[in-house]
Amino acid sequence: MNKGARISIVLVSAAVAVGLILFGIFGYLRTYPPTVVFTPSPTQPHTVDVTLQVDPDVGPGHAHPAWPGWFAKNAQGKWVQTTLYQVPERTYVHVTVYEYDSGGPLRNPIWGKVTGTVGNDVVLNGKTVSLLDAAQGFGVGHTIVAPALGLSVPVWGLSGTEKTFCQTGPCTLSNAHNVETFTFYTGNHPHNYRWQCFIPCGAGYLNGNGGPMATTGYMAGFWKVVA
Amino acid sequence: MAMTEEAMRERKEYAKKAGWKIFAIWLVLSLIGEVLVLYVWGPHMPPGDMTTSAASQQFDFKVLTAMVVPVLLMVWVYGAWSLINFHATKTDRGDGIPLRGNRRVQGIWYVTSAALVLFLAGFGTYELINGNGVGSGEGPSPIWKPTAKHMLVVQVIAQQWRFTYRWPQFGGMETTSIDLPADTTIQFDVTSLDVIHDFWAYQLGVKADANPDVNNVAYTTTSNQLGRFTVRCDELCGIWHGAMYNYGHVVSKSAFYTWASNMEAQNASVTKLLPPFATTYTPSYSGAGGGYYPSYDPNGHAVTY
Numbered sequence: 367m368n369k370g371a372r373i374s375i376v377l378v379s380a381a382v383a384v385g386l387i388l389f390g391i392f393g394y395l396r397t398y399p400p401t402v403v404f405t406p407s408p409t410q411p412h413t414v415d416v417t418l419q420v421d422p423d424v425g426p427g428h429a430h431p432a433w434p435g436w437f438a439k440n441a442q443g444k445w446v447q448t449t450l451y452q453v454p455e456r457t458y459v460h461v462t463v464y465e466y467d468s469g470g471p472l473r474n475p476i477w478g479k480v481t482g483t484v485g486n487d488v489v490l491n492g493k494t495v496s497l498l499d500a501a502q503g504f505g506v507g508h509t510i511v512a513p514a515l516g517l518s519v520p521v522w523g524l525s526g527t528e529k530t531f532c533q534t535g536p537c538t539l540s541n542a543h544n545v546e547t548f549t550f551y552t553g554n555h556p557h558n559y560r561w562q563c564f565i566p567c568g569a570g571y572l573n574g575n576g577g578p579m580a581t582t583g584y585m586a587g588f589w590k591v592v593a
Numbered sequence: 594m595a596m597t598e599e600a601m602r603e604r605k606e607y608a609k610k611a612g613w614k615i616f617a618i619w620l621v622l623s624l625i626g627e628v629l630v631l632y633v634w635g636p637h638m639p640p641g642d643m644t645t646s647a648a649s650q651q652f653d654f655k656v657l658t659a660m661v662v663p664v665l666l667m668v669w670v671y672g673a674w675s676l677i678n679f680h681a682t683k684t685d686r687g688d689g690i691p692l693r694g695n696r697r698v699q700g701i702w703y704v705t706s707a708a709l710v711l712f713l714a715g716f717g718t719y720e721l722i723n724g725n726g727v728g729s730g731e732g733p734s735p736i737w738k739p740t741a742k743h744m745l746v747v748q749v750i751a752q753q754w755r756f757t758y759r760w761p762q763f764g765g766m767e768t769t770s771i772d773l774p775a776d777t778t779i780q781f782d783v784t785s786l787d788v789i790h791d792f793w794a795y796q797l798g799v800k801a802d803a804n805p806d807v808n809n810v811a812y813t814t815t816s817n818q819l820g821r822f823t824v825r826c827d828e829l830c831g832i833w834h835g836a837m838y839n840y841g842h843v844v845s846k847s848a849f850y851t852w853a854s855n856m857e858a859q860n861a862s863v864t865k866l867l868p869p870f871a872t873t874y875t876p877s878y879s880g881a882g883g884g885y886y887p888s889y890d891p892n893g894h895a896v897t898y
Contacts, residue, residue, distance in 0.1 A: 473786055474750065475866040476757060476767045497862045513755060513769070513839070560836050562754065566787070573787045575753050580832040 469523010
């Protein structure tokens with residue numbers, strides 16, 4: 367093999383190696399959970415229904431089965447483990463949350479207040495409330511806070527000793543749960559609105575942050591408001 | 594080849610004339626530059642004059658820029674003169690001119706440089722230590738405090754990934770937005786509930802680290818300039834660090850008290866759940882999931898409210 371051929375082999379091999387490394391890096395960086403698209407029905411063009419559940423463990427088959435996380439019910443009625451939700455602008459979003467996780471006190475009790483919903487309240491197990499005192503009962507399990515939308519909703523927690531406490535998601539209605547419903551308006555500024563949970567629930571991480579708290583698809587996500 | 598006496602005299606004469614011309618050009622450009630810096634650009638320099646600390650920082654920038662302009666222009670004028678007058682022709686293969694030092698010029702150069710550097714050292718030191726409210730966090734026991742009898746106290750609470758504000762003079766309410774009254778001295782008590790953040794209100798000239806368990810105090814006084822300012826986290830604090838910002842407004846005193854009263858009423862339900870205003874806004878020590886507030890303290894930390 368002449369010198370030119372050897373040089374060519376080295377260069378081609380190096381290019382392939384660099385390409386594979388870059389493909390791997392960018393492939394990892396561009397990995398996102400799926401986006402569940404919510405569309406209005408023809409009879410109610412400016413409203414969509416969003417059904418979510420939050421579980422203590424997302425369960426097997428997911429990247430981090432032992433982390434708490436959120437599921438959304440897609441148009442086919444299937445639970446999808448994600449925190450990316452697409453909704454139309456100028457639309458009232460009716461959200462139903464099934465809470466299957468245990469709760470606790472809030473590090474900052476201000477996150478127990480409901481803001482940004484229609485009426486600045488939620489309906490918790492059939493009762494309208496505007497403030498959850500996390501020092502009472504079993505506390506707050508998680509929160510849905512989208513700062514740029516002004517939305518802040520605490521989700522009431524369960525007792526971890528419930529007989530039918532769900533261990534891994536997606537949980538079913540036969541498991542102990544709380545039901546919380548609320549409505550918010552998406553406004554007329556299409557944008558990806560970041561939302562997150564303000565209950566540090568990353569067990570094993572510093573101060574409960576990190577892990578699921580810092581990972582899209584678990585305790586951080588986006589309301590994708592589109593035109 | 595040695596130069597003749599006549600040639601040497603001509604060179605010296607040329608250097609003298611050229612030196613005065615360079616000096617004159619530099620002087621005129623410097624005067625124009627100083628006027629532009631101090632009176633045209635200066636009033637628009639960052640971070641503005643919305644507060645005393647912002648105005649103080651703007652003054653520092655003005656002084657530093659004013660000092661830089663003559664130095665920069667001397668280099669540029671001398672360089673331009675050299676490029677224009679001292680270039681060699683393509684066929685010139687001779688040695689350069691024999692140069693002799695000019696002790697007077699060298700002396701002026703050294704003395705001026707030393708004076709400039711010493712001035713900047715003194716000015717910088719004075720600006721660092723004098724109590725003009727530079728707007729930086731001074732720790733839990735501030736060295737300098739403003740003399741104003743009435744101060745508005747705002748506790749800035751950072752957490753991943755949001756700022757909230759406690760108002761001890763308004764029933765201890767907490768808000769997710771911040772309005773400030775004009776012409777008022779403000780005391781910012783900055784702390785964090787989790788990791789290290791940094792409260793940076795750029796247009797206010799205020800920047801203070803938000804450390805867990807630490808009350809980092811910063812002062813400033815708003816002017817009569819109303820308008821919007823940005824609050825940003827300036828410490829890389831996690832995945833949503835880039836989204837950790839919001840906007841505040843400096844408003845008239847009457848508008849502020851209207852806003853604060855409304856917020857106090859709106860937040861009355863949650864205010865009773867909040868701990869009283871504390872010198873440190875101590876988070877729970879129970880780790881994941883938080884803890885009942887005020888919390889037990891298994892680590893032996895003092896929890897004071």
